[in-house]
Amino acid sequence: MAPGVKPKGPASYFPSIEKKYGHPVQHWLDLVVGRLDGHAHMEVVRWLGSEHGITHGHANAIVAFVRAHLDG
Structure with a gap:
């Protein structure tokens, strides 16, 4: 993403997710990718x-982001 451009949609939560949970967003995205196969959105x-x-x-936000990128 270009400097100074604010992310929109689920990605707008990523900075606060990293700060609050102490892991890079990629950590959570990887977990969710592995979990989505065979599980509904709300289950994940x-x-x-x-x-x-x-x-x-x-x-x-994490699950929606992953689903959008897997479906897209």
Whole structure:
């Protein structure tokens, strides 16, 4: 992304996700890619919350981003 350009959509959450959970976003994206096969969107959102303590909004942003890139 170009400097000074604010991300939109799910990616707009990435800076706060990295700050809050102490891992680069790629860590969470990789986990979700492996989990989405055979699991519904909300199942993966709940899994991120229960197993990793990620809030619903952040988990939903991660899953939505991954789904958009896998489907696109």
